[in-house]
Structure formats: C-alpha cells, structure tokens
Amino acid sequence: MQDLINKKHLFKLSFVYSFLIIILICIPAYFYMQSEIQSYKYNQASQLEQQGLNIQRAIYDFNNSKSDIFYFPKSFSFNAYVYDKNDKIIYSTANKILNGNNAILKKYSLNENRLKAKTLLLIKELNFKKIYLKISLLTISMGIFVFISAYIILKQTITPYKKANSYLDRFFNDAMHEIKTPLGILQLNLELLEEKDKKAKEIKRSLNAVKTLLLTYEDIEYMMKQKRVSYTKEIVDFTIFLKQRVDMFESLAASKKMKLKREIKDNIFLEINRVELQRIIDNTISNAIKYSDESSEVIIRLNSNNEQIIFSVEDFGKGIKDTTKIFNRYHREESIKGGFGIGLNIVKNICEKNNIKIDVKSKLKEGSTFIYLFS
Structure with a gap:
C-alpha cells in the first residue's frame, strides 16, 4: 500500500x-x-x-x-x-x-x-489543420518526453531517501518493539511492589514515570502506524473502557494530590476503534493532570442524549492562551511541562477521521474543558 x-x-x-x-x-x-x-x-x-x-x-x-x-x-x-x-x-x-x-x-x-x-x-x-496537428503532436511528444524524463529523474533522486526512510522505519519499529517489553515488565513489577509496600514513595514515583513513558510510547507508536495500519471499528462499552482508563491515571493524579472526579453514565456503547478511543481519552486526561495545579481536581464526564454521546474532561488549572494552536503538531503551551506536542495533534486527526466534533473552552487562571461529541 x-x-x-x-x-x-x-x-x-x-x-x-x-x-x-x-x-x-x-x-x-x-x-x-x-x-x-x-x-x-x-x-x-x-x-x-x-x-x-x-x-x-x-x-x-x-x-x-x-x-x-x-x-x-x-x-x-x-x-x-x-x-x-x-x-x-x-x-x-x-x-x-x-x-x-x-x-x-x-x-x-x-x-x-x-x-x-x-x-x-x-x-x-x-x-490550417495540418499546422495545428503538427504543433499539437510536437507539444504532446515533448510533454510525454518531459513526463518520462521527470519521472525517471525524480525516481532516481528519491531512491536514496526512500531507502534511508525504510531503514529508519525498520529501526524505529524494532526499537519501539524492544522498548515496549521492558516497560511492561517494569510496570508489572512496580505494581506488585506497590501492593506489598503502599507507603513507599519511591515506588509510586517510579510507577508514575513508567506510566508516563507508556503514554508517550503509545502516542509515538500510533503516529508511526496510522498510515500503514487499518484501525477497524468495533462496538466498545464506553462506560467500562473509560473507567478502566481513569483507574490507570489515579496514581498520576495522586502524585500531584489531585482528585479525579467521575460523572460517568452507565451502559453507553460506541462504534469506534478501541486504540483510537484510548488515544483520545489518555491524551485528554493526561494533559488535564499535567497542566492543573496541585491539590485541584479533574472532572471526567460521560453522558448521552438521543443524538450524541458527550465525553468531556474539565480541569481547574492555568487555562490555555490560544486554543486555536493546541492541536498543531509539536505545539506546547509550556515547554517546562515536557512532552513532544504530538498528543493533541493525534487526537485531532482521529476526530477528523471519525467525524467527532471537538469543543475547547478555556479561561486563563480558571481552567479548561475539552468536549468531544460522538454522533
């Protein structure tokens, strides 16, 4: 392909x-x-x-x-x-x-x-038909000659870059595959250690760091595969899936003494690819935690009406200076917060692909709300 x-x-x-x-x-x-x-x-x-x-x-x-x-x-x-x-x-x-x-x-x-x-x-x-025919044939012949020449030249020109790109692709795929296994083992062992000693702050910090790495890993993996992999849709229990993802973020929120408040309606189902839905949920919640003040809260809502399913994440942090730029690739509101600036760009691409409407409401020093409308 x-x-x-x-x-x-x-x-x-x-x-x-x-x-x-x-x-x-x-x-x-x-x-x-x-x-x-x-x-x-x-x-x-x-x-x-x-x-x-x-x-x-x-x-x-x-x-x-x-x-x-x-x-x-x-x-x-x-x-x-x-x-x-x-x-x-x-x-x-x-x-x-x-x-x-x-x-x-x-x-x-x-x-x-x-x-x-x-x-x-x-x-x-x-x-003048013979003259017009002569000029037309001459122009067409030159056009065909130029097209063939251009195709050959461009093909020869991009071949080294194509090979280099192929090598890089293979390298990153292999590297990502090699990284995922140890990250999974680290997470599993840290969770086991946390169960044995729930008061150990060092374990909690290490586990949160691994979870952050996994979020970044999953974003990069999706970005690399999105043009090669066909993400097929399936019926997903949005309620259960969202609760599972929120559970994953509890420890990250706790590290900042934050509370994840849930207002999730039961029995909401959605036809979407599970990986793409996870990218929307994870990036939105992780950003809400990242850009919120300590000891604040993040409200995660899921409800539906007769026409739409509404998923929203509200935080009470510093707010967004320019909501028109946040979905641009590599854009970051604050460089000191870290990250690559690709998460919300991935979210935007997924939403455009699945006809999901995004509404962002934000006020400086008051907070932001990301609203996703699934029709």
Whole structure:
C-alpha cells in the first residue's frame, strides 16, 4: 500500500512538473505556429500567382490558336472564375465563391481575347489543420518526453531517501518493539511492589514515570502506524473502557494530590476503534493532570442524549492562551511541562477521521474543558 502511495505521489509530481514545462513550451510554440501560418500563406499566395500566370498564358495562346476548343488549365488546389465585361461568369471551376475570410484571392484584368473574358478571379481556400496537428503532436511528444524524463529523474533522486526512510522505519519499529517489553515488565513489577509496600514513595514515583513513558510510547507508536495500519471499528462499552482508563491515571493524579472526579453514565456503547478511543481519552486526561495545579481536581464526564454521546474532561488549572494552536503538531503551551506536542495533534486527526466534533473552552487562571461529541 505504501509503495502504491509513493508511486501515485511520484506520478503526481511528474505530471505537475511536465504541466509547468508544457506551459512554458506553449509560448515559443505559439510564435512558431504563427510563423508556420505566415509561411503557409506566403507559399499558397506564390502558387496562386503561378496559377494565374498559367491561365493568362493559356488564354493568350488560344488567341493565336486555330482551334475552336479552349482547354482551361484546371487545378484541384484553386478555384477559378472567368467574367465578361458585364461581370457575368463565363466559366468557373466551383459552384460558389468562397468567403475571403478563410481564403486568399487574386484578381486579374485580361486583355482582349477570343473568349471575350474581361476578369479572372482565383481563390485558394486556406486549411490550417495540418499546422495545428503538427504543433499539437510536437507539444504532446515533448510533454510525454518531459513526463518520462521527470519521472525517471525524480525516481532516481528519491531512491536514496526512500531507502534511508525504510531503514529508519525498520529501526524505529524494532526499537519501539524492544522498548515496549521492558516497560511492561517494569510496570508489572512496580505494581506488585506497590501492593506489598503502599507507603513507599519511591515506588509510586517510579510507577508514575513508567506510566508516563507508556503514554508517550503509545502516542509515538500510533503516529508511526496510522498510515500503514487499518484501525477497524468495533462496538466498545464506553462506560467500562473509560473507567478502566481513569483507574490507570489515579496514581498520576495522586502524585500531584489531585482528585479525579467521575460523572460517568452507565451502559453507553460506541462504534469506534478501541486504540483510537484510548488515544483520545489518555491524551485528554493526561494533559488535564499535567497542566492543573496541585491539590485541584479533574472532572471526567460521560453522558448521552438521543443524538450524541458527550465525553468531556474539565480541569481547574492555568487555562490555555490560544486554543486555536493546541492541536498543531509539536505545539506546547509550556515547554517546562515536557512532552513532544504530538498528543493533541493525534487526537485531532482521529476526530477528523471519525467525524467527532471537538469543543475547547478555556479561561486563563480558571481552567479548561475539552468536549468531544460522538454522533
């Protein structure tokens, strides 16, 4: 799938590059076409002049001839009309006179002759189809040549970067896999130690640090896999799942002497991917804890009406300076709080993918509320 995306991107770049080159080619091509048209008109006018001379010579030769039959010099390229002194047609090679807008014409006054012809009119119909076809084929050929050249050049150019990216991808995948196992073992053993000695602050701090690392790990893992993995939807018991995630954050909240207040309605079900729902919940609650003051509380609500499921997290911390920027990747309200600034960007992408509406309400020094509307 990734190779297919890369090929499509490569074709798109090649097409755009070729299109721009063709636009530039069209300027000299236009002047070349005008030059060809003028050359064609001059050539046809010369041939018309030669035909006029041939016809006049034939008429004058007929004057000196003893024959009673005049053989008119015909040409499939020109239409000829012979008039008498009263401007009546004596002879013509066509039924009607062509419009002069799309033809060149030449009129000759004739001397006295046996045909009693006074005027000769020659008309040549102009046809630019061959010129237009020639220019079109030339432009298309150059466009195809430029496209193929651009594709080959771009492909050769990105190959080293593609290989490097592939190596980095494989390295990070292997590294993430190797990191997850020891983190899981650390968490499990620290939880067992905490059960044995619930008063040991060192164990609690270590366990909270591991949980924070796991949250960061899961964000990075999701960000790396989101373009390669298809996250299928399933029916999730939102109530139970949310309670489980809140339980996980209790120790992190306790480290700041904070209270997680639950207002969670029972029996709320939602069709969504479990991993994506976890990223929304975890990032929102972890940010609420991170940016709240000590000894404050975070209110976690879940309820529903006939149309929507509403999940919200309210904190009473410092508030957000600019709510329009918080979903941008790598944006952090306070650098001293740590983090990579990718959590809320992941949340935004998941919400856009699943048509989940986000509403953020915040006041400085009063707190913030993140509201998610699941339709």
